[in-house]
Amino acid sequence: MGENRGVMTTEDDVTATALTAAAIETARAVLVEQVGADVVGDHVEAVREDDGVVTHYFACTQSGYPGWRWAVTVAHAPGQESVTVDEVVMLPGDEAIIAPAWVPWRERIRPGDLSPGDVLPVEEDDPRLVPAYLSGDPGDLAPRDAVQLDRQQVKEVSEELGLGRVRVLSLEGRELAAQRWYDGDQGPDVPLAQSAPAKCWSCGFLVRLAGPLADTFGVCANEYANDDGRVVAFLHGCGAHSDAQLRKKQLPPPLPDPVFDTLSEDDFEKF
Numbered sequence: 001m002g003e004n005r006g007v008m009t010t011e012d013d014v015t016a017t018a019l020t021a022a023a024i025e026t027a028r029a030v031l032v033e034q035v036g037a038d039v040v041g042d043h044v045e046a047v048r049e050d051d052g053v054v055t056h057y058f059a060c061t062q063s064g065y066p067g068w069r070w071a072v073t074v075a076h077a078p079g080q081e082s083v084t085v086d087e088v089v090m091l092p093g094d095e096a097i098i099a100p101a102w103v104p105w106r107e108r109i110r111p112g113d114l115s116p117g118d119v120l121p122v123e124e125d126d127p128r129l130v131p132a133y134l135s136g137d138p139g140d141l142a143p144r145d146a147v148q149l150d151r152q153q154v155k156e157v158s159e160e161l162g163l164g165r166v167r168v169l170s171l172e173g174r175e176l177a178a179q180r181w182y183d184g185d186q187g188p189d190v191p192l193a194q195s196a197p198a199k200c201w202s203c204g205f206l207v208r209l210a211g212p213l214a215d216t217f218g219v220c221a222n223e224y225a226n227d228d229g230r231v232v233a234f235l236h237g238c239g240a241h242s243d244a245q246l247r248k249k250q251l252p253p254p255l256p257d258p259v260f261d262t263l264s265e266d267d268f269e270k271f
Contacts, residue, residue, distance in 0.1 A: 023083045027056040027072035030085045035062075035070070044069060052076040053086070060090060067096030128173030132165050174212055181217060186227050188235035196237025197244045204242035206232070 024043050031040055041059025048054050058070040073086040092098045114120060122129065169177070181187065193199075200206050205222035208214055209231075216234060220227040225240040 023054075023074050024056055026083060027074055027085065028058065031058060031070055031072050031088055034088050040070060049073065052078075062090075065090070065096070067093045069093050128170055128176060129167040130170040132168050178213055178216060181231055182233050186230055186232040186236050188233055188237075190236075192226065192239075193235070193237045196239060196241060198241045199235050199237045200232050200241075201234035202241075202243065203237075205240075206234075 024046070028040065028043070039060060039062040041061045044057040044059055046054050046056050053073065053075045055071050055073045058072070060068040060070050062068070068090055069092075071087075071089050071091045073088075074083045075086050076083045109120065183189075185192075187193070188199075200218065200220070203220075203222075205220060205225065206218040207221050208218045217231050218234065220230055220232050222228055222240050222242075225238050227236070227238065
């Protein structure tokens with residue numbers, strides 16, 4: 001008896017799957033009823049989802065959705081003679097045009113994206129910043145391990161010490177900024193710096209910075225230089241260096257020697 005029941009169950013499953021696989025017209029009829037015949041194309045394929053459950057795919061001819069497909073899932077319940085429709089959806093195919101993966105707005109922002117009125121708040125645990133009272137020498141106390149004080153308390157301490165700022169750059173923040181500037185267009189590896197007659201550290205137009213980055217960077221104050229008003233590395237350079245001199249071959253040709261005029265006043269008056 002057990003074996004017969006097992007055989008009957010298997011046969012029932014095969015029959016149900018066959019019925020759902022053959023229910024193309026039923027699936028199409030329901031799809032047309034839902035979305036209209038104008039946007040339903042040919043039957044593409046049938047995919048078995050489970051015993052007695054099959055999804056029929058139809059081409060989508062809706063304008064603006066190339067490569068998309070209609071998916072109609074049908075099922076056959078035990079003891080029923082016909083199939084029922086579970087759901088109708090539109091899904092992207094392999095060649096469908098779909099939106100790119102969503103990226104959080106904070107990760108999409110790039111330098112220069114901010115417009116007047118835009119606000120870019122900083123996270124409370126931003127590793128680039130530390131409380132102002134730690135800016136002198138954090139030592140072995142990492143920003144993430146520092147005692148978390150109330151923001152208002154930190155502000156009061158900062159004002160009492162005359163620091164004026166609640167948070168300042170951490171060691172990590174300074175290193176990130178220094179590496180970014182050094183590797184950027186104002187660093188030593190760009191063609192402008194490679195062809196410069198001298199480096200920025202010896203230029204009279206360099207305004208030196210104060211603070212922990214003062215040994216590597218300054219600000220260009222030459223109005224004719226490409227980097228005027230920008231932070232430049234000491235090893236950067238350009239052709240507008242204060243000591244730049246033209247090479248001999250770059251100098252304008254000298255004027256010819258003067259020619260002695262042999263004409264006298266009397267001879268000149270005859271003409």
